[in-house]
Amino acid sequence: MALAVALVLLVLGSVLFHFLSPWYFTPLASNWGLIDLTVNITFVITGIVFVTTNLFLAYCIFRYRYKKVDPALSTENGHKADYNPENTRLEWWLTIITSVGIIAMLAPGLVVWAMFITVPDEASEFEAVGQQWHWSFRFPGEDGELGNVDIRHITKDNAFGMDPEDPVGQDDILIESPIVHLPVNQPVRVWLRSKDVLHDFAVPQFRTKMDLVPGHVTYTWFTPTIVGEYEILCEELCGLAHFAMRGRIVVDEQADFEAWLDEQPTYAMLSQTEPDLGLGQASFALCAACHGQQGQGMQILNAPRIAGLDTRYVERQLRYYRDGIRGAHELDTAGALMRPILIALAGDDAIKNVAAYIETMPAEPQPITVLGDIERGEDLYINCAACHGAEGQGIWALNAPALAGQSDWYLVTQLKNFKDEIRGAHRLDLYGDQMMMMADILSDDQDIDNVVAYLNTFR
Amino acid sequence: MAYVAIADRDTHPHNPDTFITKYIWSQDHKVIAIQYAITAIFVGVIALVLSLLFRLQLGFPDSFSLVAPNEYYQYVTMHGMIMVIYLLTALFLGGFGNYLIPLMCGARDMVFPYMNMLSFWVYLLSVIVLLASFFVPGGPTGAGWTLYPPQSISEGTPGASAGIVLMLLSLIIFIAAFTMGGLNYVTTVLQARTRGMTLMRMPLSVWGIFVATILGLLAFPALLVASVMLLLDRVIGTSFFMPEMLSMGANIDYGGGSPILFQHLFWFFGHPEVYIVALPAFGIVSDILSVHARKSIFGYRMMVWAIVAIGALSFVVWAHHMYVSGMNPYFGFFFATTTLIIAVPTALKVYNWILTLWRGDIHLRVPMLFAIGFLFTFIHGGLTGLFLGNVTVDLPLSDTYFVVGHFHMVMGVSPVLVIFAAIYHWFPKITGRMFHEGLGKLHFWLTLLGTYSIYLPMHYLGILGLPRRYYAYGDTDFIPESAHVMNAGITVAALLVAAAQSLFFINMIWSLFKGKKAGHNPWGATTLEWQTPDTPPKHGNWGHNLPEVHRWPYDYSVPGEKEDFIPQTEPARMSAIPNREHAHSTK
């Protein structure tokens, strides 16, 4: 009896939950309303089946449950079940009805799938490149064609693996940051390429999703229909920082999109400009005031060691300081000091030069100022090692700077900043986003000291 | 081919007399079944605890730092692998298969008892190797239970150095164990049925286990091939699956392989695996419903037919796990169609279960409660499968919590409810004692309501777009605060459900020593295992004479009979036949 009631309540509860829960599809922002339609058709059909079968089940339990009969009142020992081994006609009817329901769900599904795998001719195209744990993008240049790429071409100066000999690729527009812009109402085909492991390109608001498979190039297509910002999520487990592999698509009006695209560098521009170390050295005078002549850093001025840092990392940080992405938080007083310096250091070229010069400077290990539990630090560091390397050497391909030998007090400050969302919280800082998520592993200041103390063992 | 022939099946096999030969190195299928069951439940509890640890992280990402990302992925991986292979497969086939097949078929033991014993010990070895991976440098693998290369064997994934090697070794050992057991189950069903036990007189439990074992014997080789080749890729450096790729920014020494090839192999095993777990559950639940509703199973022929059809179809649906894997997109049409076709026999089974209750005499005892609970959760899980099996509908839902909700309803909660139903149902036979009814009911209510409140909301979080296998969600624009609150709620429910399982263990242990004596057939069941001369049955099962089977296993409430059941061993009564053909139309 209780079971029959419970089943009815569970059915009612599920239906109510369906209509009252605040969680359903995010508002659609692409052309794929048909996908939502197929889902809704399935919901209606399965919903009807769910309610009717379970209510019938509940009725059976209620109606035919065993009842104790008072032997004084009756000679029968309760009621007896029917003997009914089968009913072929009923089974046939049930088969037919089920098949009709199945066809009603399957047919629209197949029709929409045919549309999903047929890319319209007018679609423009771009490429999304996945790697552990980062997105980058490539647009065909004026020739409308993407150039050849190969894993074997990938070097620090050619992170996309562009074929230097291929003329078609010279005008390709390369976007290394995980933020990409797309024009509204323009069908677009995304070529999906992975540099290392499996990833998945998914944007919940667009309803599309497709894996990136190393060794293959896959694709998907959609038409963004609403101007706005949408997160790209990796939805194929791709290693330790899978959950922190985020990108963003900004859907613009056509004109805004074109303006944005014009600002992005082509492969030719990137490969032809060699940094000028002499100019970089000259600019370094600006840095030396705080960071020291050898770039060794000065704790008293809150200036970390910068000598030997990876040029890609330094360039990015300098641009962030310049654009108010880093150092703009009111509590980041040390970072705020960088902004005026960057205004003096005018232009992308100057940043590139000084970064290249800094990389050439010999890095001396800094004195140990932080102590902690090294063993605990080692356990925690496993999660850092995935990007920063097993010995804190830094891995350029993963956009992870070297940590070994870095001023340890600085590492502590920055970990705290990440944890307290002082650094990395800016919407355009998607690398910082990753560090904010990872820094959450460190439960307290003691853990921060522990992991830095472990890092101090590499020098 | 290892065999110790029991040349004369009507005589006792050697009777072990020492404690060790009786309970440790035992060749008695019942002892082996219990060894399998206890080991499986033991690792299952470990997997349950792992799930609680990572649920704490998911529910309260800011308040607990019990679990770091590497541990999170390791726990998720081991939880999935243990539950699917080392708990469910081992318990249904090694546990229930071993216990029930000889008893229900009227055999004295499995046909190759020595190999049967070996099967358990090799299984135990695979479990030990699996658990050993927790203690190697780098810990167990965190590649997800699917172990997809290249990430499963490349840096950046937890346990990619030693953990994965032990994982693959353990799987290979498990497959060896399963093959030894499986040969026994299939051969015993084919060869060692007692006189009169035709195939169409076998209880559906045996049918389910039999077909599931055949699926296992044909599908596990796919996992073996995949494991061996992946192991070679990892250890020797071949490139079966490994493409040209970067690892940690450096070009590594692989090239030319295809990760998708592994996925095909894995799921060619992986989908039949779902039915390796589901079919025994289907069979067992059929028998339990019939016994406790005092009514013959409705549409026995259709039920057998459906088991065979589902088994056959399960080999041609595997790529529905791969709609968005980057395989040839035209495969989508084929696999969506086959997948939805498999829903028809499955739906028929559900109808027949409910029609078995129709006009029955339903005794709501603990095993029956769990069986009906299974009906509810399986209907839910089966219907959500129609979403994911249909290629377009799968697009927004795959890799989200909808998938997690679905497969936990259909492959987690449902089979586990059947396991509980079966343990409560056969406990009196296995131990000779009754369990505590009240505790059992409480256990049922907490488990059913608790698990439903875990997994129902997960479907909706999935529709919202929450990806699965995320350690933390951070600040994601489309995820509202309410979803995080729900996540915390799910964690609380999971903790409660897990705590409720202690009721089961308390009940089992208490009843083992203090339960009422059960008698040989407390439920009034017709099948052979309830007709043994001793309860619990002794080694050799049947005393001096093997039973003879005179009727099908579902003679409940036959019209004109005084008792509401007639055991299969009961000789024919000619007078009853005329009533049977049109029994339903005369009422």
Added chain:
Amino acid sequence: MNISLLFAALTVAILVWCFLLQHLKTKPWLEQGIIEEGGTTKVPAPRVGLWVFLAVVTSLFGLFTTVYNMRSQFPDWRPLQDPSLLWFNTGLLVLGSIALQLARGAARRENLDSLRLSLTTGGALTIAFLIGQLVAWQQLTDAGYFVTTNPADAFFYILTGLHGLHMLGGLWFWARACLSVWRKLETSPVMEITNVRLRVELCSVYWHYLLLIWLILFGLLLST
């Protein structure tokens, strides 16, 4: 996947077909009393077990050949020059299989001398085959084809190795058959002769089957 798919479909189709024909038409609730079931129950368990095991072996090798075919479509595949020694080895295995077939006949006729001779010859030829396979491996590694050189090479080692392991397993049962013939048959000839017949028969079936698998594998290795 096509081949294994075909295989699985075939197995299941046969199963379903047999089953349908014999059983599904019956309405078990109408039949009472003992039904003597012909066929399966009269077959000795080890024979049933062997055929079930052969189904598993087929599935395993079927899957391997399928994967072989799929992997060989990729551009990095460099076909391997198969050592000509393999032809000789194949001959050894064919002879071994014939010898066991003779042993089976001898066991049926209870011709002990002939049984002993053919059983020994069959085993010796099989051991020679395995040694020959090892020599072929040696030749390949000497020529610079290692497991890691190319997937084609890796598959060669893995397929021959796996087949060799199955042959080794067969030899274990061959050894047990020898044990019955030499030892137990001396002590209790009447009891043991049925056992010997069965053991020798199963060995011969297994050998024929592994020969068939080897011929398929060899053809596959030659064709690519």
